[in-house]
Amino acid sequence: MQQLKRYVRPEQLRELSLIVLIVLILLFFGSQIEGYFSPRIFNRVTSDVAIIAVVALGETLVLLTRNYDLSVGSIVGLTAFFVGKQLTAYPDLHPILAMLLAIGAGSCLGLINGLLVSYGQLFSIGEFDIRPVVAGGLAMFVIFQLATSYLRFGRRLYAIGSNLEAARISGLPSQRIVLLAFLLCGAIAGLAGFLYLVRYGNLNTAAAQGMELKAIAAAVVGGVSTNGGKGTIMGALLGALMINLLQQSLLRWLVISDFWVDALLGLLILIAVLIDSVIINRLSELWSRQSLEIKSVDEEKVIKENKSHAA
Numbered sequence: 001m002q003q004l005k006r007y008v009r010p011e012q013l014r015e016l017s018l019i020v021l022i023v024l025i026l027l028f029f030g031s032q033i034e035g036y037f038s039p040r041i042f043n044r045v046t047s048d049v050a051i052i053a054v055v056a057l058g059e060t061l062v063l064l065t066r067n068y069d070l071s072v073g074s075i076v077g078l079t080a081f082f083v084g085k086q087l088t089a090y091p092d093l094h095p096i097l098a099m100l101l102a103i104g105a106g107s108c109l110g111l112i113n114g115l116l117v118s119y120g121q122l123f124s125i126g127e128f129d130i131r132p133v134v135a136g137g138l139a140m141f142v143i144f145q146l147a148t149s150y151l152r153f154g155r156r157l158y159a160i161g162s163n164l165e166a167a168r169i170s171g172l173p174s175q176r177i178v179l180l181a182f183l184l185c186g187a188i189a190g191l192a193g194f195l196y197l198v199r200y201g202n203l204n205t206a207a208a209q210g211m212e213l214k215a216i217a218a219a220v221v222g223g224v225s226t227n228g229g230k231g232t233i234m235g236a237l238l239g240a241l242m243i244n245l246l247q248q249s250l251l252r253w254l255v256i257s258d259f260w261v262d263a264l265l266g267l268l269i270l271i272a273v274l275i276d277s278v279i280i281n282r283l284s285e286l287w288s289r290q291s292l293e294i295k296s297v298d299e300e301k302v303i304k305e306n307k308s309h310a311a
Helices: 002-007 010-032 039-063 072-089 095-118 135-150 152-162 164-169 174-200 211-221 233-252 258-310
Strands: 123-125 128-130
Touching: 010 233, 039 072, 039 135, 039 174, 039 211, 039 233, 072 095, 072 174, 072 211, 095 174, 135 152, 135 174, 135 233, 152 164, 152 174, 164 174, 211 233, 211 258, 233 258
Parallel strands: none
Antiparallel strands: 123 128
């Protein structure tokens, strides 16, 4: 058991439980819905999952810094509309160029958000701040999973979200890091806007409406803490997959109405928050306590060995 606690974190148990739940959802609805595993349903579900998962990826970067970006749905809709207009005006526009155009537009909007949040504090009184105001998606998740796990930028996101004041005292450029997180979130939302345009084609004023809440819900269900400093990119991906898979399956399961679909999804999010605040936090405390005990035992062994060699 001690060896297991050396290499397994509570957050990984959550990710494992999500994988198990996803398998159970597939098995249950596969037995209830005719043709559930057909290529037609698979293509529809995975296309929808790719979009919300990409948005959840960008939202996760912001959540790690103990902030929110509720504009990602609007960014997705705006960039999809903007790029759609360009494709109408210039039918020969290369798809790669159109995708870069969407990312650029999203980056500009994310930059504005980041500037307002990270550099828009007029002054502070104590702790009170006065403020004025499918393959490509998976590759991005791999990149950002590695970046948040092993790169200095990723470690700084967790440090700022865990304790902003301590991060400032230690010399971390917290404002620039938060700004960069929002800029990346906007760029990724811009990419999701391009994916949304490709997926649906026809757009209206309600395009991507409510997607920001779905993205936050996917991240939270995946284990990203709303208090910042905790969670993984992989967890956000699994959360997005589970929520969208459950939603699409319930919509095709003609036993319940659309109202109960939303109610069940809301209940799922509530349970996820409860698990995060009670069970996972408790496991983290036990893991930390056990790690200290293991460390102290190892240190005692080293001291005894050194004494025996000296004798």
